[in-house]
Amino acid sequence: MSRSVAQVGTGRQAKVERDVRTQEQAARLSQLNAVESGLCFGRIDFRDGAEHHIGRIGMREDDAERTPLLIDWRAPVARPFYLATGYSPMGLSRRRHLTTRGREVTDLHDEIMDLGDATRTGYENRDADEVLLAALNAARTGRMTDIVQTIQAEQDRIIRAPHRGVLVVEGGPGTGKTAVALHRAAYLLYAYREQLARRAVLIVGPNPAFLGYIGEVLPSLGETGVLLATTGELFPGVTATGTDTPAAAAVKGGTAMADVLARAVRDRQTVPERVTAIEHEDHGTLPLDRESAEDARAAARATGLPHNLARPHFAFRVIDALTAQLAERLGADPYGGPNLLGADDIAQLGKEIATSPAVHAAIDELWPHLTPQRLLADFLADPLQLPEHEQALVRRSDGPWTPADVPLLDEAAELLGEDDSAARAAAEAARQEQVAYAQGVLDVSAGSKTYEFEDEESEVLAAHDVIDAERFAERQEEADTRSAAERAAADRTWAFGHIVVDEAQELSAMAWRLLMRRCPSRSMTLVGDPAQTGDAAGCDSWQQILRPYVDDRWTLERLGVNYRTPAEIMEVAADVRRAEEPDFTPPRSVRSTGEEPVVVTVAQDELVTAAVELALKLPDTHRGGAVSPGRLAVIAPATLLPRLAAALPGASHGETPDLTRPTVLLTPRQAKGLEFDTVVVVDPDTVRTASPRGTNDLYVALTRPTQRLGVVRTGAA
């Protein structure tokens, strides 16, 4: 049956269909462009003769049977590509890794899985480890790449874990936590597309530079329905460009802030000391006494509504009290009889009070309408609700918002609530209009039935058979040109289908409250390493983070192999931790390069010169196997960065450094989550002693290289 509803559509209906089709095709085109590099990277041959090519996305032949051409790596049938071993071949006779450049195959690696199979291709006797090692040794580009060709079995299990509930992935530096988290997001979007495409997936990272670093992985896997953000970016309309001292951030991030802000809101619900005199435009002075105001406040609070939504309750009570009082005065019978005013007169008085600007001003004074920004700015200017020793740490009367303010704004928004009745009425009107339009489209579809589908036996279902106007309107809403991720970014109350948090150990208790609000389903993947916690407001244990939200209903998975840092470097890094924790065992490095880290000891005033010298020399030692020197990072305490920047003019540095440049200057905190072929760590002793979690910062800095490490330290003069 080649006829379709589209052929008889009206202009309007045809336009809807054309728009939808255009959008689908544009999305498909950009997906195809994004996955082109390394599109097909493997092949699995089964003993029964079946053969599948594995790729970044699934593709089918353009024939009548839609014969599969390329199997999506996430499909169940592709799993043996990642899990089969000689011991447990999962039905495979051969596994092939293909390496490509553009559209050209540049290398093949065949692994024989069935020793009884005598067929040979000439590409055997090499195994998957060789492909893995080539990937690990490749020069870095300043952008994370996907690992879809070489996902290891322990990683595969985590990537494909069911999407419900909270999954915590813990592992030392370089164990692939970020890589696994991103591939898991791609997997979930594939396996639960219906649920997740509508609700979008949120990926939270520690800073914008890190998000830039990981930003190309998901598109290269064909997935774009994802929002990448720091917690500082999750309050629409606010750009947090300020910075806090670590001590201020720790106060702002602490659990106690939820109560502190709740108290700050209550403190804005006031009553007059004794009595407040309202000068009514027509009726003279209306005294509002403390007791009436207290009654109104108690009634408004008893509603349990957020501040701004409870405000009308307060206002009505006050207006009632003033009306009763005025009626008493105006209608009093001079001879002591009952009040002379009738119900209509009293209603009229009530109206005059309710519309009086003076009354409104008085209500506003006692119970002001507040925005989150107003409340927080007022609180920070005079943080009376905090213990005295903390007040000075956070006090601020102007300046830009900081990332630590954002969870507080979110908390304030919850406490205040938004009187969005006008916005909701407008949205409902728009929805009704869409339903009416959708009904029109469906009527056309139904009308066409008489001559289109005269064959009563036809199994073709037209739109009107399967969908009603309400749902059709919803579909059209989905065809809103913005993606779910874009809509989510603009909506503070959006509930994401899944949230992935990278470097999860860094988030403060208040940031967790914000994230949990964005994920009522608690479908989350949290990855991190408490041994790398740098932020003073960061958490020490998963238990502590999660108990308030899911109690002990969460699953922990551990990754134990370090794919980034060679064994020689890991030993040096582990020693730093052992100074505090003698039993510390680092993750096992998957490779060693035979290259020991270079440690230079100089006098304090020679630190910069020695660091620059090492930075210029070290990348040229190529023994690690990288064909080009790749990327270099000089990681130093913030105080040394200006001098280092002056001595290394080509280096990128600052708030959001360009990681694709050959040389980058970073503080240890900025280096979190990143990696470079060569790293020079300057003045480790200062890094270690600069903050309470300085050892963690130094550990992070030392575990960033994929090939070479240099350390420039001060020695006794």
Ligand SMILES: Nc1ncnc2c1ncn2[C@@H]1O[C@H](COP(=O)(O)OP(=O)(O)OP(=O)(O)O)[C@@H](O)[C@H]1O
């Ligand atoms: N299966 C794999 N195949 C190829 N490369 C891998 C694999 N697993 C991890 N890697 C590489 O190892 C490096 C470290 O991975 P990743 O950054 O995800 O580790 P991490 O655990 O998040 O580290 P950290 O905690 O130090 O930030 C990356 O270059 C990543 O691509």
